[in-house]
Amino acid sequence: MAKGVIFRCRECGHVSPKWMGRCPDCQTWNSLEPQAVSKTLRGAAGGSSGAARRPTLLADVPQADEPRLLSGVGEWDRVLGGGLVAGSLVLLAGDPGIGKSTLLLQVLGRMAERVPVLYVSGEESLQQLRLRWDRLQLPAGRLHAFAETTLDAVEEALGADPPVVLAVDSIQTMQWDAVESAPGSVAQVRECAGRLMRLAKERRIGVFIVGHVTKEGVIAGPRMLEHLVDTVLYLEGDRSHAFRLLRAVKNRFGATNEIGVFEMKETGLQEVADPSRFLLAERPIDVSGSVVACTMEGSRPLLVELQALVTPTGWMQPRRTSIGVDVNRLSLLLAVLEKKLGLNFSQQDVFVNVAGGVRLMEPAADLPIIAALMSSVLDRPLPPDLVAWGEVGLAGEVRAVGHGDARVVEAVKLGFLRHLIPAGNAERLPPGRHIDPLPVRSLREVHERLFSAVTLPVPS
Secondary structure, eight states, rough: TTTTTTEEETTOEEESOOOOOOTTTTTOOOOOOOOOSSSOOOOOOSSSSSHHHHHOOOOGGGOOOOOOOSSSSSHHHHTTSSSBBBBBBEEEEOTTTTTHHHHHHHHHHHHTTTEEEEESSSSOOHHHHHHHHHHTTTOOSSSEEEEBBBBHHHHHOOOOOOEEEEEEEGGGBBBOOOOOOOSSSHHHHHHHHHHHHHHHHHTTTTEEEEBBBBBTSSSOTTTHHHHSSSEEEEEEOOOOSSSSEEEEETTEEEEETTTTEEEETTTTEEEEHHHHHHHHHTTTOOOOEEEEEEETTTTEEEEEEEEEEEEEOSSSSEEEEEESOOOOHHHHHHHHHHHOOOOOOTEEEEEEEEGGGOOSSSSSHHHHHHHHHHHHHHOOOOOTTTOOOOOOTTTSBOOOOOOOHHHHHHHHTTTEEEEEEEEHHHHTSSSTOEEOOOOESSSHHHHHHTTTTTTTOOOO
């Protein structure tokens, strides 16, 4: 190999010191091409001058006094940590048809009432964008639209007076002429995202990029795309439901796992100010297997209905199906119930569902799952004003979880006065809470608190 030359795969970007017929990463044939190694180091994102490349005392760096840019959509601003930071790069991802472009256009329309905004669409024509604009009934403002798929043309369109906010929909449709691969390839996505990042930092533009999601549920393109951006937002939800969750899985300027709640209507996605009341609006009363759980989504407590159905199986292998709950966690809790309380699920199909399309990921969902399973298998409904939260261990113990006071405040606000909670949390509650706590330390105490009239079999 000649000195100063490497071979880079035009499909995935893999670098090799020598030529190979087949790329070892993406397995593409004849994709490695020679590339000269630059001897000059690039400048930092803030500029290319010599001063910018010299180390600087962090205490000497002037503080940025720019306020965050608020969109006027409260749930969106909440997820971003209080608004858009100037010079930040935000990735919005989600399943096809979930409402990414609709939500982004609504937010940009509100921003355009105060600052200039440029919306670059690589998937729709200007006429199609105008149709969606009219359907969403957005206000007239300084929102400029540009139907383009070439990144060089986008940079040229910014001109000497760039907008405050730039949106690219989507990053998989963008291409840079210097990269000889098709739009959407790993190399194109990586290079286009890198150029947009440098553009955002150098010109202090807030940049949104929309990303496609594969059938496995991950963002299409290189994994480094999520590491490159400042914020990663996922728009989640079942398309058969009107309910949508906007979740921040990464945020350099705010809390992670913060969520915003939206409802899909004819005029687009409308924010839900009180999501707990919205999720519990159709909850059945005096039905076995139904319980209200209190989960924390970022800094927000959220009340959701959790349902369980235990029924005799007609198959050799009983089914374990869960929606909104990790099926492995469900299997673990079933094993604990069998071992510690003697309940037999070996000939029972078990189904668990979280109403509204919400996903319960934190350990505090263990105790509500246990309560719903016991209610269904014993065919005993739970009190309608009961709410539950707590972690369950393999020894059958009930462990305390965080944010106990915030959970209690949210539950009391909606009229839930009986709280099935870990004893460790009950001991730390501040005085003056007008609730009827049901503190428990083990699954045996859960049975005594809720189903004392039912005799359990002796555990094996």
